Amino acid sequence: MANNYLTSESKKLATWYFTFAAILFGAQLLFGLVAAIQYVMPGFLFEILDFSVARTVHINALVIWMVFAMMGSVYWLLPDETGIETVGIGLGKLFYWVFVAAIVVVVLVYLFVQVGPADQTTIWFIMEGREYLEAPRWADIGIVVVVLGFIYNLYATGMKGKRTGIVTVLMADMLAFAGIYLAGMGYTDNISVDQFWWWWVIHLWVEATWEVFVGAIAAYGLIHMIGAHRKVVEMWLWIEVAMLFGSGILGIGHHYFWIGTPEYWWEIGALFSALEPLPLVAMFIHVLYDWGKQQGAQEAQGKEVSVVTNKPAFTWFVLQAFGNFLGAGVWGFFHTFPQVNLYTHGTQFTSAHGHLAFFGAYATILIGMFYIAVQNKNGIKVMKATKKSIWATCMIFGGVLGMTVALTLAGYVQVLVSRAQMGATWAGYFDGQAGIWFAQGMDWRLIMGVVTFIGFIILIKDLLSIGSATHHER
Amino acid sequence: MAQKSVWSDNRFWQRSASWITGFAAMLLIWLTFDTIPQIMMGNDTDIKEGVTKRVPGPTVINYKITYEMSKRRGHEIPVIGGANAEGTSSFQEKELFFGRDDWSQEEAMEMLALGKLASQAKNCMNCHTLLGNGAYYAPDLTKSWLDPMWGPEGPLQAMTGKSTKEEAMAEFLINPSQYPTHARMMPKLGITAAEAKGLVAFLKHMSTIDTNGFPRNFGKIKGAVHGK
Amino acid sequence: MVEEALILQDIHIDDFLTIFVSAGLVLVFGGFYVGIYTAVKAELLKPWIMPFAYIAWLCTAYCLYLMGSLMHVNDFTAKTLVVAGLSLLLIPHAVYYMLRRVHEENEYIHEENEEYVHEENEQHVQAKNEH
Ligand code: HEM
Ligand code: HEM
Ligand SMILES: [Fe+2]
Numbered sequence: 085m086a087n088n089y090l091t092s093e094s095k096k097l098a099t100w101y102f103t104f105a106a107i108l109f110g111a112q113l114l115f116g117l118v119a120a121i122q123y124v125m126p127g128f129l130f131e132i133l134d135f136s137v138a139r140t141v142h143i144n145a146l147v148i149w150m151v152f153a154m155m156g157s158v159y160w161l162l163p164d165e166t167g168i169e170t171v172g173i174g175l176g177k178l179f180y181w182v183f184v185a186a187i188v189v190v191v192l193v194y195l196f197v198q199v200g201p202a203d204q205t206t207i208w209f210i211m212e213g214r215e216y217l218e219a220p221r222w223a224d225i226g227i228v229v230v231v232l233g234f235i236y237n238l239y240a241t242g243m244k245g246k247r248t249g250i251v252t253v254l255m256a257d258m259l260a261f262a263g264i265y266l267a268g269m270g271y272t273d274n275i276s277v278d279q280f281w282w283w284w285v286i287h288l289w290v291e292a293t294w295e296v297f298v299g300a301i302a303a304y305g306l307i308h309m310i311g312a313h314r315k316v317v318e319m320w321l322w323i324e325v326a327m328l329f330g331s332g333i334l335g336i337g338h339h340y341f342w343i344g345t346p347e348y349w350w351e352i353g354a355l356f357s358a359l360e361p362l363p364l365v366a367m368f369i370h371v372l373y374d375w376g377k378q379q380g381a382q383e384a385q386g387k388e389v390s391v392v393t394n395k396p397a398f399t400w401f402v403l404q405a406f407g408n409f410l411g412a413g414v415w416g417f418f419h420t421f422p423q424v425n426l427y428t429h430g431t432q433f434t435s436a437h438g439h440l441a442f443f444g445a446y447a448t449i450l451i452g453m454f455y456i457a458v459q460n461k462n463g464i465k466v467m468k469a470t471k472k473s474i475w476a477t478c479m480i481f482g483g484v485l486g487m488t489v490a491l492t493l494a495g496y497v498q499v500l501v502s503r504a505q506m507g508a509t510w511a512g513y514f515d516g517q518a519g520i521w522f523a524q525g526m527d528w529r530l531i532m533g534v535v536t537f538i539g540f541i542i543l544i545k546d547l548l549s550i551g552s553a554t555h556h557e558r
Numbered sequence: 559m560a561q562k563s564v565w566s567d568n569r570f571w572q573r574s575a576s577w578i579t580g581f582a583a584m585l586l587i588w589l590t591f592d593t594i595p596q597i598m599m600g601n602d603t604d605i606k607e608g609v610t611k612r613v614p615g616p617t618v619i620n621y622k623i624t625y626e627m628s629k630r631r632g633h634e635i636p637v638i639g640g641a642n643a644e645g646t647s648s649f650q651e652k653e654l655f656f657g658r659d660d661w662s663q664e665e666a667m668e669m670l671a672l673g674k675l676a677s678q679a680k681n682c683m684n685c686h687t688l689l690g691n692g693a694y695y696a697p698d699l700t701k702s703w704l705d706p707m708w709g710p711e712g713p714l715q716a717m718t719g720k721s722t723k724e725e726a727m728a729e730f731l732i733n734p735s736q737y738p739t740h741a742r743m744m745p746k747l748g749i750t751a752a753e754a755k756g757l758v759a760f761l762k763h764m765s766t767i768d769t770n771g772f773p774r775n776f777g778k779i780k781g782a783v784h785g786k
Numbered sequence: 787m788v789e790e791a792l793i794l795q796d797i798h799i800d801d802f803l804t805i806f807v808s809a810g811l812v813l814v815f816g817g818f819y820v821g822i823y824t825a826v827k828a829e830l831l832k833p834w835i836m837p838f839a840y841i842a843w844l845c846t847a848y849c850l851y852l853m854g855s856l857m858h859v860n861d862f863t864a865k866t867l868v869v870a871g872l873s874l875l876l877i878p879h880a881v882y883y884m885l886r887r888v889h890e891e892n893e894y895i896h897e898e899n900e901e902y903v904h905e906e907n908e909q910h911v912q913a914k915n916e917h
Contacts, residue, residue, distance in 0.1 A: 123695070126742040131735065134745045135695045136684035202676035202753045213678030215692055249568060273671045275760075276597040276613050276767060279689060280590075315568065316888050322571035323884075326578045333582035342772035343689045344597050344612050350770070352589070354863050358870045361813055362877060368817070369824045369878065373885065376828045414813045423857040424805060426774050427797065430690035430698060496806065504799050508773030510707040510714075513697035514740055774796070 089463035092163045094170035099461060100180055101156025102454050106544060108149035108187075109447075113537045115142040120533050123526040137198050140211075140218050141191060146442065147216055148187055153450035154297060155234055158254060160457060161304045162238070166245025172237040179233045186226045190219055207271060214282055217268045224269045231262045249318030253300045253325060261293040276344030283339040290442070291360065291412070292332040298404065298449050299324045299367065305401045305452065310391045312374045320370050327363035335360045341422045342429060350422040357420040361413035371405040393466050394459050396473040396550070400452030403481055407444020415440050415488070427503040432525070433495030440488040448481075454547055462551030463558060470553055472546035479539025486532030494525030602663040605638070605649050612768040614638060616666035619762050622653040625704050625776055633771025655762070656724055656755060666759065673760025676753040685744070688764065690772055696744065698773065703758075703765035706777050714739065727761070728754035801856040808849040808856075815849060816874050818842035823878045847871050 090096050118138040121128045129138075162170045170176070193210055200206030207213075208221045219227070235258055242251045268285035272278050303321045306312040337353025378391045392398045415437040419428040428434065459467040497519040506512025516522060600611030605618065621639035628635045628645050640651035652659040661669070677683070683692035686699045697705075707714045708723045717737050720726040730737050731754040734744035749757065797805065822839035825831040850867045859867070 119695075122742075126740075130743065131745045134685075136681045136693070136745075139684045139693055139695070140681060199680045199747050201748075201750070202672055202679045202756065204675075206679040207675070211679065211681055213681045213683060215683050218681070218684070249572070252572075273667075273674045274597070274599045274613060275674065275688060275764060277594065278674075279691060280593065280597065282691075313889075316885070319568045319571055319884075319888055322568060322575045326571065326575040329575070329579040330582055333579070333586050336586065339691075340593070342769045343691070344767045344769060345593050346596050346612070347770055348589075349593075351862050351866075355866045355869075358866050359873065361816075362870075362873055365813075365816060365820050365874070366877060366881060369820055369881065372821075373824055373828055376825075376830055377889070380829070409813070409817065414810055417813055418806060418809050421857060421859070421863065423797065423859055423863070424809070426772055427802070429772060430687040430692070430694065432694055435694055496802070499802060500799060503773065504775065504797065504802065505778075507775035507778055508698045508701070509777045510697045510702070510705045512777075517742075 093173045094159045094163050097176050098156040098160035099457050101152050102457050105149040105153035108145045112145035120530045150446050157453045162241050165248045165251045166241050168245035171240035175233050179230045183230045190223050250300050250303050257296045264288045279343045287336045295328045306374050309393050309398050310378045331356050331359040338420050354421050361417050364409045364413040368405040368409045395469045397452040397455035400448050404448035407448050411440030411444035427499045431495045431498040432491045436488045436491035443484045458551050464556040466557035470550050472542050476539050476543035483532045483536030487529045490525045490528035494522045497522040608649050610647050614766050616670040618766045619655045619759050620659045622651045636766045669756045669759040672756030676757050680747040701765045701776050703762045724758045727758045795858045805856050808853040812849045815842045815846040820878050827882050
């Protein structure tokens, strides 16, 4: 790579995190493709790399690449926000390698050991077998240690340097983010209690702490990419925190309708999760409003140029606002009332929502952060899009949207046939899977998955080459 | 020139955010303290005394289980040992499970615990849903114990050549790919005989959990009408 | 705690499609409402378009009603839906009110307290120069 314009150690470390995140993102997509092929051709890699294995790697790589990119984002913005170099960079670097090594080992065990005997050694060393939290216990403990180190750096830096609103929010949020993970580390014989705590991690991560995290990142992006006014943006951030936590924390009730928990969760889940889309709507307007405002101010001064200092990154930030609203808001609202969730629970509907929400809310903005890193690493003042960035954006976003639509149609068949009529029996399940709409839905998911993957390859090429393009302002 | 208003003061919003978050978190913790005791596993004494628990004790494996519409609650509920006059569990009618209907609390718990552990060690949740959560590649296991497929007239029981539901399920779990039921097959996961027995106990127990009526209309309609 | 059963009736098989479509449209119209409102206030659209924002909100309200009735919601959930609909109506007003306030105040700060602004700008420039 050409000249490295980064002088901050914290930012250099951030680029390490981003790099490994991008690699895991690729692995995520590859194993997603394997699982999608298995829906269409059930014999594919049967008893070699079964669906459960492919899916485990798919969703674990997803969570971990996002955690990596999130940690990278914090290391990235800390020097800008606090005005000082991040404290404890040495520790950060050491833990980076520890974390990477641990993940490689965990994935290799998933792939080559796959399952273990029914005893605690399996839970400790091979697999915990709880969706998203499959990582064996030793890795859980490792993750906690690594994240504690990260939080130490964040707090030490925030306390020594200037503590802006963004840093304050991140400090509180990251602590909650790490603390909640502990709820998912135990073992119990009781499946209801098990799933009760399991949702604490999954739901309180993606619908509370991660949402607030992206709120903070979006705030940073608006200040740095379009020069939005800090005070306005930070006030917004606090309002978003209030709305997100206010609805999201108790919105967890929408997972407690059917796992053995009491009926009152029907009401709590319905009320609070129905309100969850509101902050997403608000975040969406906020981005557009600020953008319009800054551009308007610029044009009022007679300058016709765009206020955006990083076109590809800003595009991904805007797509985040939209994707979050669409994936979490619209697709979440679809199935969040108990009356409907009774039929959609655990169908391809859930999968449709899971894909668009994770992608729309998180993948987008983190890709945006990759572009910000590339811009600064190459010392570019105003970074413009290339043909590749445009193709990558369209193919990835279009691909995931296409997969979502296909899964939604498949889910619809499943709701009618497997749920409303046959009530989730074995025969009902396979009758639903045999529906022509369902089968075609699975074909289209695979096709759109391939589109997404090609988009990803172009994205990586672009990230590696855009820095040396000549049409940027330097 | 505008006046400073509280609505545009960051400190005000910071404080509001903290209060709202704190309040929501406290409410969640309080509700957790209310919910957890309600979903703790019952025991054999409850069953003997006819006390219905949301998650009953492991010795339910000694009883006949059904899933019946409750008029009062407006949806199906698990009924253990036959229904009483109110339509809830009477804990009377027993049923042999691997040849016995007198599994003690300890024995039953041991099997159930092994089964739960096996369900994690074999990663069931990344193909199936349990209580509706997990993956969507294979049927939901919440009420699989009650599935007509495994019943006396069900094709799966016949296919394994076993004469009881539990033996048929265990046999299938040990050698799933020997009994292909569909182009999409379950892979062999190295499940031992003891683990299989535990898993079946775990599944039978899961079917007795009060899931507020999920799944709805279980097995009510035999063939699909729409959507093909 | 709950006396009245929440889920008494099955959803009619032919109603599912309507429910899903109307549930999706709730937020689509909701988005139109909020989007048009914001765009008009930010002077991206002409003021005469504003009534369409409220028409969009009415569509949202209708979709909520349709969805709720086909789902056979009980009283409590019905109230929830009303609260959600009204919050949606209010939010852009509240947001716009606050945004305007803050922007005005900040323009005020610009004049009164140049230093504050300068300090921030300098930092901004510094951070950029570093790279
Ligand atoms: C960015 C935010 C969100 C993400 C990443 C996300 C992701 C997910 C995922 C992955 C699942 C499936 C979990 C599983 O594997 O079983 C899920 C389930 C669910 N989500 Fe979200 N979600 C988000 C926001 C929302 C919102 C705002 C709502 C409601 C308005 C919502 C409603 C639901 C419901 C009801 C389920 C349960 C589905 C079922 O019963 O099977 N989600 N979410
Ligand atoms: C090449 C593109 C992709 C393909 C082919 C693919 C395929 C799959 C498949 C087959 C499953 C298993 C679903 C099941 O159990 O039936 C799955 C689950 C999942 N994938 Fe993907 N995926 C892709 C991209 C993504 C992306 C970009 C994201 C998010 C950023 C994502 C997030 C998830 C999540 C959260 C789940 C769990 C869903 C749930 O349990 O409801 N996937 N994916
Ligand atoms: Fe949730």
